[in-house]
Amino acid sequence: MKKKLASVTLLLLSFAAGAQNVATTSNQPTVDAPAYNKWSIELNGGVGKPLRAMSPGYSTATLNPFHADLGVRYMFSPTFGVKLDVGYDQFQERDDTPNFESRYVRTSLQGVINLGRALNFETWTNTIGILAHGGFGVSQISTETGYGGQDYMGHGIMGLTGQIKLSNRIALTGDLTGIVNGRQNWNFDGMGRTRTGAFDGVLLNASVGLTFYLGKNEKHADWYSVENERLSKLEDRVTTIETGLIDTDKDGVADLYDLEPNTVSGVAVNTKGQAVDANQNGVPDELESYLEKTYGQNGKGATNNTVEELINGGYVNVYFDFNSSKPTNASLSGVDFLVKYLKNNPGKSADIIGYSDEIGSSNYNTELSRKRAEAVKAVAVNAGIDASRLNVIANGEDTSVNKNSKEARQIVRRVTFQVK
Structure with missing residues (x-):
C-alpha cells in the first residue's frame, strides 16, 4: 500500500x-500581456x-x-x-x-x-x-x-x-x-x-x-x-495628452512638442518651441533687438551689458520641485543662459545662489538650498565652465511669498545668479 x-x-x-x-x-510574454x-x-x-x-x-x-x-x-x-x-x-x-x-x-x-x-x-x-x-x-x-x-x-x-x-x-x-x-x-x-x-x-x-x-x-x-x-491606463493616457497640450509659455507650441517650454513671452520661436537666437549668445533675437533699441546701444558690448542686467536682475532662474535638488527639465535653459554668457565673457565669474521655500526646518532648508546651488554648478561645470569661476551661496528660505500658497512656493524654490 x-x-x-x-x-x-x-x-x-x-x-x-x-x-x-x-x-x-x-x-509567453507579449507587449500587451x-x-x-x-x-x-x-x-x-x-x-x-x-x-x-x-x-x-x-x-x-x-x-x-x-x-x-x-x-x-x-x-x-x-x-x-x-x-x-x-x-x-x-x-x-x-x-x-x-x-x-x-x-x-x-x-x-x-x-x-x-x-x-x-x-x-x-x-x-x-x-x-x-x-x-x-x-x-x-x-x-x-x-x-x-x-x-x-x-x-x-x-x-x-x-x-x-x-x-x-x-x-x-x-x-x-x-x-x-x-x-x-x-x-x-x-x-x-x-x-x-x-x-x-x-x-x-x-x-x-x-x-x-x-x-x-x-x-x-x-x-x-x-x-x-x-x-x-x-487606469486609459486615464493615464488622457492625463498625458491633456498635460501635454498645455502651452506653459504661451508661444503657440504645446508642451508635448516644446523643447523649450519657458521661452520669454512674445519672442519668436521655431516649430519646436525654441526661441530664435541666430548669434547663439543666449538672448532671443527679438528681445536682443528690443533691449538695444531701448538702451540706445549697439554692438557686442551693449548686448553683453543687457544680458548681465537680465541675469543680475533675477530674470534668469533655475527651478526645483518640492524637496528636490534636481533642476526641472523646463528650467535648465536658465543654466544654459548663464553658460553662454560666461563663455562669451572669459573674465567674468558668477555667484550661484540657492533658495528654498518655508516648508520644513530652517537648517534643513539651508542645506537643501546649498544642494540646489551645487547641482546647478555641476551642470555649468559639465558644460565647460571652470569651477573656479563659480561660487556657491546657500541663502536658505525665501520668506517673501505666502507659504500657504502652493503656486507661490514653486516660485521661490530656485537658484539665481549674480555675475561680476
Whole structure:
C-alpha cells in the first residue's frame, strides 16, 4: 500500500509540473500581456474535527487542535489557478472519554477559482476577496494505540478561503475546508474499523493564516482587475495628452512638442518651441533687438551689458520641485543662459545662489538650498565652465511669498545668479 501511495503522490506532482509547463508555454510574454504575479505561498493553522468514522465511546474536542497546512499556488489568470498543498491534523480524546492519539497527513492537488474577480468585487472593494478551492489527493492515518499502524486512502477536498489584503505582498486569510476520505479502513481514533470503508471518513478544518505573494510585479492575480487596469491606463493616457497640450509659455507650441517650454513671452520661436537666437549668445533675437533699441546701444558690448542686467536682475532662474535638488527639465535653459554668457565673457565669474521655500526646518532648508546651488554648478561645470569661476551661496528660505500658497512656493524654490 505504501508503494501505491508513493505512486499516486508522484502522479500528482507530475500533473502539477505539467500544468505549470502548459501555463508557461501558453502565456509567453507579449507587449500587451497583463503584468501581475502568479505564484504565492500559503501557510495556515487552526483546528480540525472528525465528523464521521469514530469508534463508539471515543470523541475529540469540538475544537480539536492541532491542524496546519502549507501550500504553493499558481494562477493561470486572475480567476483560475491550481495549488499543491500538504496538511497535518492531530487527534486526541476529549475529557471523560478513553485515551487515544492519531495523526492524519494528506497531500492534495486542487483547482482554485477567484470568486472575488468572478463576482467583480473590485467594483466595491480592493481589499476583500474569496477563493473557492477543490480537488483530490492521498492521505494517511497513523496511530500508536488501537491497531497501531497506518491506513492509506484517497480523498476529495473542497473549501472556501476569505482574504483581506494587507499589502501587495501579504494577505490575511480565513479558511473552511471539508475532506471526504475514500477507502478509509480504520476510524480516526484507530480503535475500530469503519463500517463500509467507501466514504465513511469526513473531516472539517477551520484555520487562519497568511498568503505571501511572489514575483516582480506590483500586484498578484488575486487582486488584478483587467477592467480596472484598462481604465487606469486609459486615464493615464488622457492625463498625458491633456498635460501635454498645455502651452506653459504661451508661444503657440504645446508642451508635448516644446523643447523649450519657458521661452520669454512674445519672442519668436521655431516649430519646436525654441526661441530664435541666430548669434547663439543666449538672448532671443527679438528681445536682443528690443533691449538695444531701448538702451540706445549697439554692438557686442551693449548686448553683453543687457544680458548681465537680465541675469543680475533675477530674470534668469533655475527651478526645483518640492524637496528636490534636481533642476526641472523646463528650467535648465536658465543654466544654459548663464553658460553662454560666461563663455562669451572669459573674465567674468558668477555667484550661484540657492533658495528654498518655508516648508520644513530652517537648517534643513539651508542645506537643501546649498544642494540646489551645487547641482546647478555641476551642470555649468559639465558644460565647460571652470569651477573656479563659480561660487556657491546657500541663502536658505525665501520668506517673501505666502507659504500657504502652493503656486507661490514653486516660485521661490530656485537658484539665481549674480555675475561680476
